Amino acid sequence: MTNSIYKKLIAELKKIIETNLQPNQKLPSERKLVQIYQVSRNTVRLALNELEQKGYIYRIHGKGTFVSSIFLNQTNLGTMYSFSDEMNLEGRTPTTKNLSLRLLIPDKNISLQLNLSEGEKVYELIRLRLANDEPLIYSKTYLPQKFFPELKIEELNKDTLYGVMEKIYKQSSVLALEDIQAVNLSAEESKILHVKNNAASLKINRRLINENNIPIEFTKALARGDKFVYRSKQYK
The missing domain is CATH 1.10.10.10 (Winged helix-like DNA-binding domain superfamily/Winged helix DNA-binding domain)
Structure with missing residues (x-):
């Protein structure tokens, strides 16, 4: 096929x-x-x-x-592991703008999410995901330095994040854990995503686990509420 x-x-x-x-x-x-x-x-x-x-x-x-009695022409966040693959499947052209990459000591919450010891550093990658040049998702991703030493934004500009993780650093995930909640965007976030101030958004916290049961990525993302839904299916 x-x-x-x-x-x-x-x-x-x-x-x-x-x-x-x-x-x-x-x-x-x-x-x-x-x-x-x-x-x-x-x-x-x-x-x-x-x-x-x-x-x-x-x-x-x-x-x-x-x-279905009701269907929404919006992407289901619950089935979207790869943004690029999902957008291509929907006939839209995906692009990613890597806005910044810096090495820092994370706050306590991020350290806990990544099981890091005090003082261990992470790379913070800030990205904007677009489809047909329309901004859809704004995210901050945290990657432990010990798994991704010497990570460079040039690498990420040439390939997808997961492509770089797997091809260069031999790190791949076997499990993704997500929490999704409804929030309102700040003035700055609204401007970045080209929506009205205080617009509705879906906030996603995602943690990726590798084959050794070690977290290798923690991402905080904001997806436009007018472009995405979270859909579940339950049987009785």
Whole structure:
């Protein structure tokens, strides 16, 4: 399965849902979709999984797949591990502005998040994430110096953060722990994200754990409330 086939099927199904179907209307079966679009069963299944995560559809075991009563054309933070991958999947062009990188002794909270001893230093990376040149997420990321010695902003300007972490410093995560809460942006944060002062935002605190059960990154991010939702799914 190529990425282009997968993206094309998602776009086609989204269009049909938005323009031709009613809430709670049943979609064709996976077998029927395979016949209609001449793609593999796996491609159909992955596309439906993506649409379910985004809130366009829901499934009832033994009965089929249905159009959601309410769906929001906003990115679900709960399924977004890679900003770039998610934006590409949605047909938007992602960019990252690395605003600053500096070495410092972190405050007590950051040290606790990263299991650091007193006096251990971290790199603070401040970034702005954009899609189609529209600012969406403002973040501050903290990386322990002992795992990322001599980290340079030039490295981050040439590759993604996780690309640099894995390729240069051989650090990759196996677990991400997140807390998300609703907050209002300060005047400075609102200006950076191009929204009105005191606008609603989703604040994300994310901690990444490596294969040795050691935290290697702690990020505090602000995502625009008009562009993102946090969507969960519960079964009884």
